[in-house]
Amino acid sequence: MTVDVTTAVLEAVGAHGPASRRPLTGGTYNTVTRVTFDDGRDWVVKIPPAHATGLSYEQRLLVNEVTFYEAAAGGPVPQVVHSELDPGAPTGAYVVMTARPGLPWSAVTDGLTGDENRSLRAEFGAAVGRLHGVAGPGGYGYPAEPLGPLAPTWREAFTAMTDAVLADAERFDARLPWPVGRIHEVLAGASDVLDEVTRPVLVHFDLWQGNLLVAGEAGARRIGGIVDGERMFWGDPVADLVSTSLFGDPETDVDFLAGYAAATGSPLVFTPSVHRRLALCRSYLYLIMLTETVPRGAGPEAVEATWNAVAPRLVAALDALGQPPSGRGSSGKGLRRGAASDG
Template sequence: MELTTIERAPADAHRALTAEQIAAMCRRAFGESAVVASARELGGGTFNTTYLVSLAPAQVEERRVILRVAPPDSAALSWDEAALMRRELHVQPYFAGLSTLAPRTLAADFTRQLIDRDYVFQTLLPGERWDDVADALSPAESLALWEQFGRITRTIHGTAGSAFGGPFPVPEFPAWSEAVLYRLACSLRTMAGASLDVTEMAAAIEIIRGGAAVLDEIREPRLLHGDLWLFNLLIERGAEGPRIVGVIDADRAFWGDPMADWTMFVLSKSASPDNRPLYDRFWEAYGRPPQTRASAFRAAAYEAMNVGVALPWAARHGHGDLVERGKRELREALEALRRLRP
């Protein structure tokens, strides 16, 4: 087997596998006669260790497959990173509306018998990451992709669930406010553990708790991707223009108000005159939500919720500029909550 790995820092959550481990995992997944021709570690991800595996000869329908391996339990993980792979596998059937855009799971093994980590084999999707080639696209090509992005996001949010929060093993709740407050409480603890000042987060939580009835105007849980942005969209460029051909890394998916999805948070925080035409095309395809005082209160609550996840991550990974930005955005969210409190 030809094995290619990426050299990483000792503190990195990624952990390389040996050729013997990969061969054993492939035999378990595809049969004892499976032979691995090559395995190449892929970069770009921030959590799982990922390989492009080529099987020889073609003993399975998919000659080239993706192997994703979760970090070991010994890795320093925050509450929102625990059991990500198990959560993704649990929620994957609900992404059926995306049809061929979502990878199919070919095999999954959570027994810890071969290695002390969870892992899955998935189909290899075509295309290249949108953010890798965004600067090479023409304005017309970018507009077309942002329109597709809006339609895809609407498709994901069109799937209804039976409870808020989750998916298993994350707790599920009958009311949206309970799911939001659970996530905020977890973030508060994580921020404290990262030696971040939690005064403003604690104040935001108290206002949000007092406005629980506004959150609970959201009565139907909808599927949220949790991490959908250009780096998790694969595109192909052809004679008829670019098209999105893959939606990946749905391991942070959960159930809630579509306006709480990470996509909506990034759209609101990165808007500028330069990208306004692109974002307008997204919203035209998605459908602009009505703007009310209640929706503005919820938006401020979701900003605090999303910043609560991003801030300790930035602190843990030594991104001082992102820490300062997160503090500023949390302060802005708190000011909005005070202004809009019911």
């Protein structure tokens, strides 16, 4: 009899006879199963695809995820129970973690009141502020080191990240709104602003509402969990603002900003420098979103929807970077204390 991979993982960690198993959907990359036991244990088993053609940075992603949960311990994140990070192990790579309460924010948003939304945005901002108070090990980039060792500067790490996704776009013949060479030129021309980042912090980089769990009864809802930390890196805290209000303007997210300031002790200041760093990080995410549709085999409708949503925003971010920075002499470094570029 063939033993499915989740059962094999549970057997490997000595967890036999779960009371129930339920696949968790919504992701596009891993096999994720919620497993409960009669003794009250409530786990999530996450298993990456055994053989996948992905983007260059999508190697040993569970290393990033485990690093994120361990670095963010004490916050609303899962606790790692067991992990195997070697894809060559008999079970393959996997992580077993505690389940967090709640449902994805994206699944309950229609039922939230205005007061609940404001409260949740403030709580979310505070949680992100605390993440940005976690300093990295001294280098910048992905802990799994898919693009090489952690870099000594944020500019070097970010350049390697954007170079890799542009090479992926060429390799997969992904549709981009501008030629790869022109995009590379614009990103390189604006990269000097990244030298203002001198302290690598914990960046989730995938903080859209599908990765935020909302728990509690109507009228008393709270953030139950921040999950799916596999895209994390050590870098610029500004990078997280790309997805905290995905496709929106983080500068107008007043409740989030208030929570962030309360957690860090100082407000986020959107200087011209921060705006340019934000445009660079937006460009990186949008390049990923357009390119990954090819190796993931997205259908025509999904590809078109992604193009319509993302391509104009990538052009806007690149256009912003192509403009001379305004007020550069008085820009400051923008993010202070836990989210500070200068520590």
